[in-house]
Amino acid sequence: MSVALWSRRRAVPALLALAGVLPWRLSAAQAPWPSMPLRIIVVYPTGGLSDGVARALAERLAEQLGVPVRVENRAGGGGSVGMQVLARAHPDGHTLALSAVSPLTLRPHLGRVGYDPFRDIAPVASLMFTPVLLVGTPAFTGQTFADVLAQARARPSGLRWATSGVATAGHLVLEQVQIGSRVSVTHIPYKGGGQQLSDALGGQFELLSTNVAPAQLRHIRAGHLKPLAVGSPQRLEVLPEVPTFAELGLPHANVTSLFGLFAPGGTPPAMLDRLNAEINAAVQTPLIRERLLASDNLPATGSRQAFVQQIAAEWKNNQRLKGANIRLD
Secondary structure (H helix, E strand, O other), X not given: OOHHHHHHHHHHHHHHHHHHHHHHHHHHHHOXXXXXXXXXXXXXXXXXXXXXXXXXXXXXXXXXXXXXXXXXXXXXHHHHHHHHHHHOOOOOOOEEEEEEOHHHHXXXXXXXXXXXXXXXXXXXXXXXXXXXXXXEOOOOOOOOXXXXXXXXXXXXXXXXXXXXXXXXXHHHHHHHHHHHHOOOOEEEEOXXXXXXXXXXXXXXXXXXXXXXXXXXXXHHHOXXXXXXXXXXXXXXXXXXXXXXXXXXXXXXXXXXXEEEEEXXXXXXXXXXXXXXXXXXXXXXXXXXXXXXXXXXXXXXXXXXXXXXXXXXXXXXXXXXXXXXXXXXX
């Protein structure tokens, strides 16, 4: 979807403002902020990478703003459950959600969600790029990504590929591999990252889309998991022998998951700009940068407008999945 179309769809709240919402929005923008504790909804389970980053970010924002910032986990539906909670929150700058962009750019292509991704959710600030790593488990008998394709062609739907959920970045990689390579695998969706790693080590499936995180790297170095490919602009310093999906001839599968902070639709633009500035300042502190870089995630700061454009570009790229045989939970 183009940025222009994004803007046209965002015009709906503006028309409502002319009908009487505008005075409230002006008074909200002029009111002292923050006037109460902030809430960050994490759309994934506790204990994962995004949860840890959210808690570090909340700590830093509390110092910057002088009010408590609490984290609330609302997992499910590949992030869409938490986004629906955000969409229903009061648009006064006190409620945010930390999420990958996939609940806006992927899930709506695959089925109905409980929010309008353009009207009900307002992008605030990008936070981090997270490479998607494909690994083989003890159940996978091959050694390389070429073996994945060979086995998938020899046994259509015989390989089991686990992800952290339907319409997540890892699932997007899986579908783009199937489309680009004309193979068929069986998708095993989980509802988060913790249990799937335990099951991977137990050999309950052959392949896993995961993050490049310390726990995963420990198991790779111990020989329990085989790194096969990574979604990243270039090879990772920590895994220099692992090719990118683009190098393997699958540029559409070369997915680096973009995470950011979002506000309810209808939040005044001046408030969104203030939030963007505060979040960018927090991400640039050693506390947050070290947390991200330690797990091979790249800090991503910038303007709201740039974040909107990134989301629009990913929305357009994911349109090719509309005809894919994907069922939402």
